[in-house]
Amino acid sequence: MSAQAPAAPLARVRGLVKAHGEPPGRTEVLRGIDLELAAGSFVCVMGPSGSGKSTLLHLISGLDEPSAGTIELDGQDLAELSLGARTLLRRRAVGYVFQFFNLLPNLTVRENVELPLAIAGARAPETDAAVPRLLERFGIAARAHAFPHQLSGGEMQRTSIARALAGAQPLLLCDEPTGNLAQQAGLEVMRALREVCDNDGRTVLLVTHNPRDATFADEVRFLVDGRIADTVLQKPLKIEHLHEALARLAI
Ligand SMILES: Nc1ncnc2c1ncn2[C@@H]1O[C@H](COP(=O)(O)OP(=O)(O)OP(=O)(O)O)[C@@H](O)[C@H]1O
Ligand SMILES: [Mg+2]
Numbered sequence: 565m566s567a568q569a570p571a572a573p574l575a576r577v578r579g580l581v582k583a584h585g586e587p588p589g590r591t592e593v594l595r596g597i598d599l600e601l602a603a604g605s606f607v608c609v610m611g612p613s614g615s616g617k618s619t620l621l622h623l624i625s626g627l628d629e630p631s632a633g634t635i636e637l638d639g640q641d642l643a644e645l646s647l648g649a650r651t652l653l654r655r656r657a658v659g660y661v662f663q664f665f666n667l668l669p670n671l672t673v674r675e676n677v678e679l680p681l682a683i684a685g686a687r688a689p690e691t692d693a694a695v696p697r698l699l700e701r702f703g704i705a706a707r708a709h710a711f712p713h714q715l716s717g718g719e720m721q722r723t724s725i726a727r728a729l730a731g732a733q734p735l736l737l738c739d740e741p742t743g744n745l746a747q748q749a750g751l752e753v754m755r756a757l758r759e760v761c762d763n764d765g766r767t768v769l770l771v772t773h774n775p776r777d778a779t780f781a782d783e784v785r786f787l788v789d790g791r792i793a794d795t796v797l798q799k800p801l802k803i804e805h806l807h808e809a810l811a812r813l814a815i
Pocket of ligand 1: 612614618
């Protein structure tokens with residue numbers, strides 16, 4: 565019998581509520597979310613458009629503040645941190661693939677991808693071989709010196725993924741990371757996410773509408789009516805089981 569205690573979760577969300585507006589126009593997007601991300605796990609959350617998936621990722625990263633509930637990231641309660649301390653924790657702990665990319669407009673593709681390295685200061689971007697490898701892998705090496713406004717949606721998305729993978733943050737929050745990509749490019753992205761989880765022990769929280777992408781996860785949860793549904797699918801994940809669950813939950 566193993567006496568080893570399970571590893572502390574990298575992120576833990578308890579009773580998370582997020583509302584917008586004031587009564588009587590107050591609407592609750594998230595109505596009591598409990599979620600734990602074990603270190604090194606790959607969790608996928610699926611839910612209808614507008615169900616609060618991006619909101620949840622924003623909250624976990626500390627970019628937005630909850631109306632109620634707690635979020636612990638790497639053992640720290642975000643509510644107990646100053647804005648500055650939260651920003652530092654996010655930079656250190658979170659790689660983020662935003663749904664709408666959030667590339668810095670005045671930096672080139674290469675500079676955007678190098679940004680996490682430049683900020684961390686631990687590795688010199690100009691000599692780090694990881695960046696050219698990522699640009700190559702995601703088919704944007706030829707666009708390395710282009711600026712975001714010169715890119716297609718798919719190129720922006722691939723740049724955003726390369727940037728999230730370039731750093732060494734233990735948690736990757738991925739919001740529809742293949743939404744703008746053709747089939748094959750999307751598969752390459754999902755393989756890369758699975759690899760960094762398996763090989764580097766990074767923790768992935770993926771939000772997607774795409775059942776194929778969800779099959780790469782260890783576990784799939786569903787966000788419905790502001791709550792995480794009781795249905796949990798675990799690997800080995802079969803695409804037909806995902807379709808069944810999505811139909812049952814009317815997603
Ligand atoms: N600042 C805001 N003020 C009011 N409502 C907001 C605000 N931000 C988000 N919402 C609402 O919160 C709900 C959840 O938005 P969110 O972007 O998290 O959904 P989502 O699940 O990511 O959707 P999608 O799949 O379309 O990306 C939506 O109904 C949205 O209109
Ligand atoms: Mg969204």
